[in-house]
Each structure stands twice: as structure tokens, then as C-alpha cells.
Amino acid sequence: MSDQNTPYLKNTWYVAALSTELDKDLLSRVLLDTKIVFYRKEDGTPVALLDRCPHRFAPLSMGKQCGNDVVCPYHGLAFNSEGNCTSNPHGNKRIPTKAKVPSFPLMEKHGFIWIWMGDEVADENQLPDYTTLDTGHDNAIAYTYMKWPCHYELIIDNVMDLSHVDHLHGEIITTRGQLSPQIPKLEENAGQLAASWEWKQTPPMLIFNDFLPEPGKEASHRVTVTWAKPANIQLSIGCSQGNQPITFESEESVSQYDLHVCTPESENSTHYFFVTRRNHHVEDAEYNQIKIQNMHAAFELEDGPILNAVEEAMETPDFLSLDPVLISSDAAPVRVRRTLKALIEEEHKTKLTLAS
Ligand code: FES
Numbered sequence: 001m002s003d004q005n006t007p008y009l010k011n012t013w014y015v016a017a018l019s020t021e022l023d024k025d026l027l028s029r030v031l032l033d034t035k036i037v038f039y040r041k042e043d044g045t046p047v048a049l050l051d052r053c054p055h056r057f058a059p060l061s062m063g064k065q066c067g068n069d070v071v072c073p074y075h076g077l078a079f080n081s082e083g084n085c086t087s088n089p090h091g092n093k094r095i096p097t098k099a100k101v102p103s104f105p106l107m108e109k110h111g112f113i114w115i116w117m118g119d120e121v122a123d124e125n126q127l128p129d130y131t132t133l134d135t136g137h138d139n140a141i142a143y144t145y146m147k148w149p150c151h152y153e154l155i156i157d158n159v160m161d162l163s164h165v166d167h168l169h170g171e172i173i174t175t176r177g178q179l180s181p182q183i184p185k186l187e188e189n190a191g192q193l194a195a196s197w198e199w200k201q202t203p204p205m206l207i208f209n210d211f212l213p214e215p216g217k218e219a220s221h222r223v224t225v226t227w228a229k230p231a232n233i234q235l236s237i238g239c240s241q242g243n244q245p246i247t248f249e250s251e252e253s254v255s256q257y258d259l260h261v262c263t264p265e266s267e268n269s270t271h272y273f274f275v276t277r278r279n280h281h282v283e284d285a286e287y288n289q290i291k292i293q294n295m296h297a298a299f300e301l302e303d304g305p306i307l308n309a310v311e312e313a314m315e316t317p318d319f320l321s322l323d324p325v326l327i328s329s330d331a332a333p334v335r336v337r338r339t340l341k342a343l344i345e346e347e348h349k350t351k352l353t354l355a356s
């Protein structure tokens with residue numbers, strides 16, 4: 001398990017899985033260096049337990065679910081959703097007092113299973129409001145997940161500095177070089193940091209072009225990325241013609257509302273969850289598949305390989321310790337790094353104070 005020296009914020013919500021990943025089978029996943037088994041109770045409530053039997057430490061995920069309990073594959077001890085042993089098939093069948101597995105608070109929201117891995121009481125109010133994901137046509141929302149072998153903060157940096165789109169990405173999301181000359185507008189509010197870019201381009205971004213009133217003609221564009229601790233980035237992007245407002249709610253603009261969430265598996269591996277909801281072409285479920293394929297192609301062929309090469313060249317996860325050259329587009333990601341570092345240090349300090 002991770003300890004207080006591991007560099008993760010603990011008293012916060014991370015995405016553990018897509019809701020759709022938890023079905024009939026036990027799911028084993030390492031989060032923050034901790035191996036966890038997930039399943040659903042008979043009423044559908046999700047459960048997370050440490051994936052290690054307290055007897056001889058067999059992974060519970062190799063066992064089976066029996067009603068609302070999970071049964072260890074090795075000698076058959078059973079544990080309930082709170083991690084308490086409910087059955088010992090051996091000897092006098094007495095349940096040893098130490099037979100308990102740590103359990104973790106979960107919350108199911110916006111199509112994700114969120115997990116709280118810190119010692120403090122889980123606080124549902126800490127999750128930002130992403131309810132825009134919950135309303136709209138069922139076919140206008142698409143989810144995906146991939147595991148990527150790099151430090152999670154490199155993925156946060158990548159999404160918080162979208163100027164790389166001008167240089168790294170191909171035709172489908174090109175801005176015709178319009179982001180790099182701009183200094184992104186930053187806004188900080190209630191611990192969240194937003195960076196926005198606004199520009200005009202002809203033709204419009206290809207992901208939106210066909211849905212505009214005049215395809216191929218100049219359109220105004222806006223993108224905003226909003227970071228919230230620990231590793232949630234809400235990305236809103238859209239465009240319009242004829243000075244119409246660019247908001248997800250406006251029928252005059254062609255927009256999408258995305259959430260990128262990174263959960264560290266370990267120092268060099270990240271669970272990358274992604275959802276996109278659009279306000280146009282809402283009934284086409286097949287178009288969802290195209291959106292998700294495009295996300296995978298862009299990340300796996302363009303962003304991901306650069307992040308791996310960067311990580312190898314850095315030889316440390318501490319980007320700022322390398323005294324990097326910083327340019328105007330770094331303002332948001334650097335501020336996020338500093339904020340996250342301060343939050344982690346604060347959490348460690350509190351823990352040490354309580355322990356002394
Ligand atoms: S290791 Fe689990 S019951 Fe023995």
C-alpha cells in the first residue's frame with residue numbers, strides 16, 4: 001500500500017472505473033500503488049476492498065462473489081462489503097477478530113465510480129459539479145478508458161496546455177496555428193483553475209465543420225480547460241458563426257463538454273478516463289464510436305509517445321526541479337503543478353501533526 005511518503009493527494013476523489021466496467025465479475029485494479037478489488041452488491045451498490053486476504057494474502061479478486069460478499073479463493077474466508085469476515089469454514093467456524101479487510105468509500109456519479117483513499121471522512125461535496133454530463137440524448141455521450149505508462153501529471157500538463165495542438169496533432173483538430181500566438185486567459189475560482197483560448201479559423205475545426213450553418217466558412221472558436229484537484233480536467237470546446245454565443249447550452253453553437261480524469265496507478269502509470277458529451281448530431285450512436293476512436297488515435301499516436309519520451313528524458317517526476325525553460329503557454333500547467341504540490345505537502349503536514 002502507499003504510505004505518507006508516496007506523492008499522492010489522498011483525501012480526495014479519484015475515478016476508479018467507468019460505471020460500465022463493474023458488471024458481474026470482480027475487477028482488480030491498482031490505484032495509488034494499492035491493489036483493490038471492486039464488485040457490485042446485489043442491489044448494484046459498488047464495493048471496493050483491499051485486494052489482499054488477511055489470512056495468507058491471496059488476492060480476493062481471484063475468488064468469487066457470493067451474494068453481497070467476496071469469498072477468498074485459497075481457504076474460503078468470506079468478507080462483506082465493509083470488509084468484515086462473515087464466514088470461516090474451518091474448525092469451530094469462529095471468526096478471528098483480526099479477519100478484516102480495509103474498505104474504501106465509493107460514489108457513483110456521471111458514469112464513473114469515484115474512490116476516496118484517504119484517512120479523512122469522504123466528503124461528497126468535494127467533487128465539482130459535472131452535471132452537464134447527465135442531461136441530454138443517451139447517444140450524445142461516449143466514454144473510454146486507457147492505461148498509459150507515464151506519470152499522471154504529464155497528462156495533466158498536456159491537457160492544460162493546448163498550444164501543443166498546433167504542433168503535435170494532425171488535421172482533424174487543427175486550429176491552423178491559432179493557439180500558440182495567444183496567451184491563454186487564466187481564471188481561478190474556488191480552487192479550480194481555468195485556461196481559455198478564443199480564435200477564428202477558416203475552415204472551422206473539422207470535428208465541428210459539418211454541423212455549422214455554413215461549413216467551410218470562418219467560425220469563432222473557444223476552448224476552456226478547467227482543472228480541479230486532484231486530476232480532473234473539464235474541457236469545453238465549441239464554435240459558432242455570425243457572432244453567436246459559444247456555449248454548450250446554446251443551440252447556435254456546435255460544442256462539446258468533456259472530462260479527462262487521470263488516476264495514478266503508480267509513479268509511472270496512469271489510468272486515463274475520458275467522457276465527451278456533444279450538443280449536436282445527438283442521435284447518432286455510431287458517431288460516438290468515431291469520437292472515441294479519434295480520442296484514442298490522437299492520444300496513442302501523438303500525445304502518448306511524446307509524453308513517454310519526455311518522461312524518459314526527465315529522469316524524475318519533479319518537472320520543476322529541472323529548472324525548465326518556461327513559455328507563455330506554461331502558465332496554467334505550472335500553476336496546477338504548484339497547487340497540487342502544496343496540497344500534497346499540506347496533507348502530509350496535517351498527518352504528521354496528528355500522529356505526533
Ligand atoms: S488466504 Fe484467504 S482464506 Fe487463506
Ligand SMILES: [Fe+2]
Pocket residue numbers: 158164165169298303
Ligand atoms: Fe493532445
